[in-house]
Every structure is written in C-alpha cells, then in structure tokens.
Amino acid sequence: MSTTVQGQPVAGSGITADEIELRRSFWHATLHFCRREPLGAFGMLIVIIMAVTGAFAELLAPYSPTANDFMTMTEAPSWAHWLGTDQFGRDLLSRIIYGARTALIVGLTSAIVGGFAGLVLGVASAYFGGALDLVFQRIFDIVMAFPLIIMALAMVAIFGTGVHNVIIAITIPLIPRCARVVRSSALAIREIPYVDAARACGFSHSRIILRHMVPNVMAPFLIMLTAFVGQAILAEASLSYLGLGVQEPTPAWGLMLQGGAEEYASTAPWIAIFPGLAIALTVFGVSLFGDALRDVLDPKLRER
Amino acid sequence: MYQYVAKRVLLVIPTLIGAAALVFILMRLIPGDICVVRLGSGGGSFDPRAVTQCHQDLGLDRPLIVQFLDFLWGIFTFNYGISMWSGKPVSMEILTRLPISLEIALLATAIAILIAVPLGTISALKQNTWLDVVVRTLAIGGIATPSFWLGIISILFVLDLTNAITGTPWMPPIDYVPIWQDPIRNLSMAFLPAITVGYRYAAVSMRMTRSAMLEVLREDYIRTARAKGLIEKLVINRHALKNALLPVVTVIGIEFAFLIGGLVVTEQVFNLNGIGRLFVQAVQNQDYTLTQALVMLTVVIFVFSNLIVHLCYAWLDPRIRFA
Numbered sequence: 001m002s003t004t005v006q007g008q009p010v011a012g013s014g015i016t017a018d019e020i021e022l023r024r025s026f027w028h029a030t031l032h033f034c035r036r037e038p039l040g041a042f043g044m045l046i047v048i049i050m051a052v053t054g055a056f057a058e059l060l061a062p063y064s065p066t067a068n069d070f071m072t073m074t075e076a077p078s079w080a081h082w083l084g085t086d087q088f089g090r091d092l093l094s095r096i097i098y099g100a101r102t103a104l105i106v107g108l109t110s111a112i113v114g115g116f117a118g119l120v121l122g123v124a125s126a127y128f129g130g131a132l133d134l135v136f137q138r139i140f141d142i143v144m145a146f147p148l149i150i151m152a153l154a155m156v157a158i159f160g161t162g163v164h165n166v167i168i169a170i171t172i173p174l175i176p177r178c179a180r181v182v183r184s185s186a187l188a189i190r191e192i193p194y195v196d197a198a199r200a201c202g203f204s205h206s207r208i209i210l211r212h213m214v215p216n217v218m219a220p221f222l223i224m225l226t227a228f229v230g231q232a233i234l235a236e237a238s239l240s241y242l243g244l245g246v247q248e249p250t251p252a253w254g255l256m257l258q259g260g261a262e263e264y265a266s267t268a269p270w271i272a273i274f275p276g277l278a279i280a281l282t283v284f285g286v287s288l289f290g291d292a293l294r295d296v297l298d299p300k301l302r303e304r
Numbered sequence: 305m306y307q308y309v310a311k312r313v314l315l316v317i318p319t320l321i322g323a324a325a326l327v328f329i330l331m332r333l334i335p336g337d338i339c340v341v342r343l344g345s346g347g348g349s350f351d352p353r354a355v356t357q358c359h360q361d362l363g364l365d366r367p368l369i370v371q372f373l374d375f376l377w378g379i380f381t382f383n384y385g386i387s388m389w390s391g392k393p394v395s396m397e398i399l400t401r402l403p404i405s406l407e408i409a410l411l412a413t414a415i416a417i418l419i420a421v422p423l424g425t426i427s428a429l430k431q432n433t434w435l436d437v438v439v440r441t442l443a444i445g446g447i448a449t450p451s452f453w454l455g456i457i458s459i460l461f462v463l464d465l466t467n468a469i470t471g472t473p474w475m476p477p478i479d480y481v482p483i484w485q486d487p488i489r490n491l492s493m494a495f496l497p498a499i500t501v502g503y504r505y506a507a508v509s510m511r512m513t514r515s516a517m518l519e520v521l522r523e524d525y526i527r528t529a530r531a532k533g534l535i536e537k538l539v540i541n542r543h544a545l546k547n548a549l550l551p552v553v554t555v556i557g558i559e560f561a562f563l564i565g566g567l568v569v570t571e572q573v574f575n576l577n578g579i580g581r582l583f584v585q586a587v588q589n590q591d592y593t594l595t596q597a598l599v600m601l602t603v604v605i606f607v608f609s610n611l612i613v614h615l616c617y618a619w620l621d622p623r624i625r626f627a
Contacts, residue, residue: 142322145603147565150583154327154599157587158334234450238569241452242584257453262573265460266473272460276453283448291444 033296040292046285054101061094065251074268084270086256087263092270096278098251103282106163106236106246110170111228117171118178119221123213125179126186127195127205137183140176148173152235156244166245170235178224185217219297226290230283237279253279305618312614316607323603324379328372331596339364375596379604384597389589394597398579404480405571405578408494409563412502417556419506424513424552425545428521439510446507451566455500455573462496478575497574501566505559512555516548523547550620557613561606 034041053060062082069089077084083092125136143151148170155169189195190213198208239245240254248255256275265272339358343350359365363374378384384394427439459475466474476492483490520526521544529539567580579598586594 138318138322141319142326145319145323145606146326146599147562147602147606149565149568150599150602153568153583153587154330154595157590157592157595158330230448237450238452241450241569242572244584244587254450254452257456262456262459265456266463269460272453272456276450276457279453280445280449283450284444287444287447 033292037292037295040289040295043285043288043290043292046281047289050100050282050285051104053097054104057098057101061091061097063091063094065090065095065098066249067091074264074271076268077270083274084268086271087268092256092274095251095256096253096274099253099256099275099278100282102163102246102250102252103233103236103279106167106170107229107233107286109167110174110232110236111225113167114171114174114232115178115221115225115228118175118180118224119182119214119217120209121175122179122182123186123209123217126183126190127209127213129190133183136179140180143173143176144180146173148231148235149238152239153242153244156239161244161247163246163250166236166239169239170232174228174232178221178228181220181224182217185220186213189213189216223290223294223297226286226293230286230290233279233283233286308618309615312611316611319607320379320604321376323607324376324600325372327596327599327603328375330599331592332368334590334592379600384600385593387586387591387594389586389591389594394594397582397594398597398601401577401579401582403482404494404576405564405567405580407483407490408497408501408567408570408576408578409560411494411498412505412563412566413556413560415498415502416505416509416559419502420509421513421545421549421552424510425517425540425548427510427514428517428548429540431518439514443507443510443514446503446510449503450569451500451504452569452573454503455497455570458496458500459573476574478577480577493576497567497570497576500573501563501570504566505556505563508559509552509555513548513552516551517544520544520548550617553616553620554613557609557616558606560609561602564602564605 034044057065067090069085072081072085072089074087075081075085075089081091081093083096085091086095121136125133146154151173152166152169155172156165159165159168195208195212198212203211236245236252237254237257240252241258243258246252246255253275257272262272339355339362343354343358356365363371366374382395384398386392387394387397390397423439423442427436430436463473463475466472476496477489478493480493481489526539526543529543530536534543564580567578568583569580570576571578571580572584579601582594583598585591586598
C-alpha cells in the first residue's frame with residue numbers, strides 16, 4: 001500500500017491518491033464486467049468501434065461522402081470501393097463511416113437529454129408527491145399514449161426536418177418513458193429513513209434530490225439510457241428513411257436506404273444491404289451491452 | 305369484477321381528453337397559417353379576403369375553446385372534418401385504408417405469438433445452453449433490425465429466389481383484395497409485411513416470455529408440483545406457463561398499439577396503401593386535419609388495447625380484481 005495521505009498529491013504526479021483509487025476501481029469494474037459478461041463486452045466493443053469511426057470520420061473515410069462520380073455509378077464492391085458505390089457514384093463505405101457520426105450524435109444526444117430530463121422529473125415527482133406527482137403522472141400517461149415514431153412524426157410536422165429537429169423530435173417522447181421508470185424506483189427510496197434524516201438535517205430539496213436520491217436510481221436509469229440509445233438510432237433511421245428526418249446531403253444510414261436502395265435493389269443490392277447492416281449492428285451492440293448492464297446492475301437477476 | 309371494469313373504463317376518459325388536448329395544441333403550434341399555406345401553394349398572390357373566408361370555412365375564427373370542444377365532439381361522433389389535401393372526408397380516407405393495416409397488424413400479432421411463446425419457454429427451460437444463446441441472439445437481432453431494412457431485404461430475397469426458380473422475378477401484389485374474395489392474393493400481399501413487422505414484435509415478446517418463465521420456475525409452487533411427482537409437461541403447461549403468460553399478455557397488448565408505428569415505415573417499403581402510409585403522406589402534405597385524426601386514432605387504439613390488457617389481467621389473475 002502507498003503511504004500517501006488521502007487527498008494529498010502523490011509525489012511528482014499531481015494526482016491525488018483518491019483519484020488513483022477511483023481510476024483503479026473503474027478499470028477493475030470494467031475488467032470484471034468483461035469477464036462476467038463477454039457478450040456485453042462484445043456489444044460495448046461494437047459501440048466503441050462505431051463511436052471512434054464516427055469521431056474520426058475525416059481520417060478514416062477513403063472518399064468524400066458527398067462527392068458524386070458519374071463514372072462509377074452503382075459499382076459493385078471492389079478494391080477501390082470496398083462496399084461499392086450508390087446510384088450517384090458516391091462511395092458507400094465513406095457514407096457509412098460519416099453516417100455513424102449522424103447516428104451516434106442523434107442517438108446519444110436524444111438519449112442523454114431525454115434521459116436526464118426524465119430522471120429529474122421522475123425523481124422530483126416521487127420526492128414531492130401529492131398534487132405535483134398526480135399532474136406529472138397524468139402528463140406522462142398522455143404523452144406515452146403516443147407511439148414513439150408517431151410522436152416524433154408529429155414533432156417533425158411542427159419543427160421541420162434536419163438533424164437538430166430530429167433530435168428534438170426523438171428526445172421529447174423519451175422523457176416520460178424514463179420518468180415513469182425512475183419515479184417507481186424513487187418512490188421506494190423515498191420511504192427509506194435516510195431521506196427523512198437528510199430532511200431533518202435541514203438539507204435543501206435540490207440537495208436531497210441530487211445527492212441522495214438520484215445516485216440510488218442510477219441502476220434502472222443506466223439500463224433505460226442504453227435502451228434509449230438503440231431506440232433513438234432506430235427512430236432517426238426510420239424518420240430519415242421516410243424522408244422526414246436528416247436531409248441530403250448529410251450522410252445518414254436511414255437516408256441511404258431511401259429511394260435508390262429499393263429502386264436498384266435487384267441490380268445493385270449492396271446499396272440496400274450495407275447501410276441497414278450498419279444500423280442493425282450498432283443497435284445490436286447497444287442492446288447486448290444494455291442487457292449485460294441490466295444483468296450486472298439488477299440485483300434480482302444477479303443470481304441467474 | 306364489475307367495479308374493477310368500471311374503474312378502468314373511467315380512467316380511460318381523462319387520458320383520451322388529455323391526448324386530444326395535446327394533439328389539438330400540437331397542431332396549432334405548427335408554424336404558418338394553414339390558410340396562407342393552402343392559398344399560397346400555387347405560388348401566386350392571393351386576396352386577403354380569401355384568407356378570412358378560409359378561416360371562416362375551417363372554423364378557425366372561433367375561440368380556441370370552442371374549436372377544441374368541436375374537435376372533441378368530432379372524435380366521439382366520428383366526424384373528423386375534411387382532408388385539407390384531397391378534399392374528401394377524413395373518416396372516409398381512414399376507413400378505406402384501415403382494413404389493409406388491420407390485417408397486417410393482426411397477422412403480425414399471430415406470427416409473433418406463435419414464435420415468441422414456444423421459443424421463449426424453451427429458452428428459459430434450457431437456460432445458458434446453446435439453444436438459449438441462439439434464441440436470445442435472435443431476439444436481440446429482432447430488436448436491432450430496422451423493419452424497413454428487413455422489408456427491403458425480404459423483397460430482394462423473394463425477387464432473387466423466384467427469379468432463380470421460375471426464371472421470372474415475382475413481387476408481392478400491392479393492391480388490397482379482401483381475404484374472402486381472393487385469399488391467396490390477399491395473403492401473398494400481407495404475409496411479407498406481417499413477418500417484417502412481426503419479427504420485432506416476436507423478439508420483444510420472446511424476451512418477456514423468457515424472463516417471466518425464469519422467474520416463475522423459481523417459485524415454490526413449481527418445486528411442489530415437481531415434488532408431488534407431476535410429469536414435467538404438466539408442470540410447465542399448467543403451472544409455469546399459465547403464470548408466466550401474464551406479463552407476456554401485457555407486452556403483446558401494448559406492442560399492438562406500437563405496431564401502428566411499425567406500419568408507418570413498413571407500408572412505405574411495400575408500397576401498401578394503409579393508414580401508416582396515409583400518415584406519412586399527411587405529414588408531408590401538411591394536411592393537419594388528417595394528421596390530427598390519425599394521431600388521435602393511434603392514441604385511441606393504444607388506450608383501448610391497454611384497457612383490454614388490464615381487463616385480461618384481471619380475468620387471468622383473480623388477485624387483481626379483488627385487490
């Protein structure tokens with residue numbers, strides 16, 4: 001064991017012993033997770049690869065995703081174009097690489113913003129109870145009566161198309177779905193005496209909610225969050241496929257399947273196959289990871 | 305039981321009114337004056353008096369609360385107004401498109417149940433074997449695969465397969481013929497879309513069956529049933545499955561409403577003139593009367609399938625109705 005005093009910097013490194021402990025426990029937890037849930041680790045790997053691909057699209061893509069080349073229209077996969085070209089001669093691999101960025105930006109932003117808004121509303125609803133809870137509950141009920149894609153379509157009708165509006169359109173229907181789950185977990189926590197103890201100490205509502213209740217609903221929240229990422233990616237792909245989501249020339253997987261994919265399906269099947277495969281693989285990875293996370297975090301399932 | 309049914313039915317009313325209010329507000333949030341959009345779609349200039357006239361025709365000059373009450377009354381009397389795009393009554397537009405969507409939805413539900421319940425049960429019984437891994441992978445695949453892509457791929461597959469066998473590629477028909485007139489033509493139209501939508505549905509229900517079954521199999525009464533020497537088949541069918549099916553019924557009921565969402569995309573792939581496609585067209589054409597009627601229709605379907613789930617629940621599980 002090191003002889004440093006807790007909170008004091010380790011000689012010459014500028015990092016405190018607490019931080020080292022935290023980092024060590026993070027890597028330890030990750031390693032433990034990979035050993036326990038190899039399938040989940042595989043899912044995580046897929047997501048990481050997709051994220052890196054999206055982040056470094058400029059470096060990885062062999063061609064510009066929007067450059068038309070009328071000499072190489074609907075070309076089959078070859079050494080020059082690994083996944084072939086579409087009906088405008090654009091390189092499919094490059095478009096899929098840039099599409100990863102669009103999918104993950106929309107998926108992560110919608111899931112995180114929608115999830116956190118739901119977290120705050122859900123915990124607040126459970127903590128304050130009474131009339132506020134009743135009103136929130138009814139509003140959640142009403143919004144949840146709209147299937148996700150229907151609500152998103154209605155939102156697109158109001159806000160219009162494009163990446164930003166698609167994010168808003170997908171985020172809003174996710175909020176009550178998260179709030180509902182978080183609320184039911186938070187209700188159980190509210191009954192535990194330490195919340196009363198915190199109140200007796202004179203802590204403010206926001207402190208009790210943020211410091212004492214939120215950390216205890218993290219398990220169901222994280223499970224929801226991963227599910228949301230998958231749902232949001234699928235919803236964005238569906239909207240873009242319908243022509244009501246991300247618009248040309250922004251490369252998006254759903255958009256790549258629109259129009260040309262069906263028209264050229266029998267002569268150039270690669271146009272239809274690869275973008276869909278990218279969507280399915282990403283959501284598959286997210287779902288595998290989410291399932292494993294649920295198994296690890298949910299004590300009810302731990303014994304199985 | 306009657307008290308329970310009455311309570312559940314009464315709870316539906318505030319949700320429906322709230323949803324109607326939300327739809328009403330959302331449609332009024334859409335930027336731009338509907339009449340200006342309508343009159344200006346030709347590109348030329350128009351008489352401002354025409355806008356006033358149009359407002360009067362559509363009843364937009366009345367107070368909002370009167371408009372809302374009118375909209376609510378329309379929902380109950382099946383009077384949804386006139387489609388702003390085609391000029392035909394909205395209820396007629398919907399009714400002509402409804403059978404095709406309803407048939408695909410019911411067929412998809414049947415496919416989902418037929419796949420999900422047996423596979424989910426086997427997966428739970430053979431937990432952590434290769435069979436379980438295969439079923440679980442198939443289930444996650446169903447959740448991950450976008451239905452429109454599955455549709456495109458299945459069309460591609462059918463095209464190539466028929467081309468290889470008969471020499472001429474065959475595509476499923478796209479026009480709707482009632483099943484009692486030409487069952488083969490009807491089913492060949494509905495079957496592929498139903499599988500496409502049904503796969504996701506089956507996947508969700510399969511996962512639910514599996515986890516419900518795993519939970520039930522750990523109950524004491526299953527151990528008792530086995531201890532008293534009951535054959536395994538009876539333990540599973542009579543004791544385990546019957547109890548495990550409760551949450552599965554919920555999922556099937558709730559997902560049924562979400563099928564409409566799946567249909568929005570699938571009908572586009574298969575070029576079918578159902579309500580899903582009508583919805584997309586309504587949004588694209590900025591046809592607000594039609595959009596609000598269709599959104600309301602999905603909400604009504606959702607709320608009522610939820611109601612049916614709760615009533616089924618009470619019927620299947622006496623503990624709920626007497627609680």
